Amino acid sequence: MTLTILGPLVAGGERLPLYSSHAQAGFPFPAADHVNKHTSFDDLFDIRAPHIYLVRIEGDSMQGAGIFCGDLVIVDRSLYAEHGDIVVASLNTEPVCKRLHMRGPDVILTSENPQYPPRYVLESDDLMIWGVVKHSIRAHENSPNRSER
Structure with missing residues (x-):
């Protein structure tokens, strides 16, 4: 797996309309009278700069978690990684995106694709x-x- 770190996100993005109705598949666009409020990506993704950064994922090892090759992930470096979290890490200087498992003294990095064994x-x-x-x-x-x- 290859990761491309795109850099930190900055706070204070443009506020966009947030529609109160749910969009059904095939519905061409939400009506303007359903605008409930305006929000930003900062609000939607709980971006607290400078602790947040973007990473582009390469590879298929996390597809079972819904993370596919070419996806961007929003990473929070201010959070303490706990058992079960998906993390971006460096393992022997190789950048990885894996699920973190801690079992007693054991630390295991697992893929969400059965083709890859746990590390x-x-x-x-x-x-x-x-x-x-x-x-x-x-x-x-x-x-x-x-x-x-």
């Missing part, structure tokens, strides 16, 4: 947690299924 972190390994993944963002216009139409 037990050994005493001789150098593990540095860079942050906890809070959200993922996917661009649908370039999805693999689009070319099949």
Whole structure:
């Protein structure tokens, strides 16, 4: 898996309309009279700069968690990583995005794809947690299924 760190997000983004009705698949656009309030990505994704940064994911090891190749993940470096969190980390200087498991003294980094075995972190390994993944963002216009139409 390859990660591309795109850098920190800055607070104070533009406020966009948030519609109060749910959009049904096939519904062309929400009506203007359903605008409930204006919000920003800062509010939606709980962005607390400078602790938040973006990472582009390469590879398929986290697809079971809904994180696919090319997705952006929003990572919060101010959170303490706990058992079960998806983290961005450095394992022996290799950047990884994995689920963190802590069982007694054992630390295990697992993929969300059965093709990849769990990685037990050994005493001789150098593990540095860079942050906890809070959200993922996917661009649908370039999805693999689009070319099949």
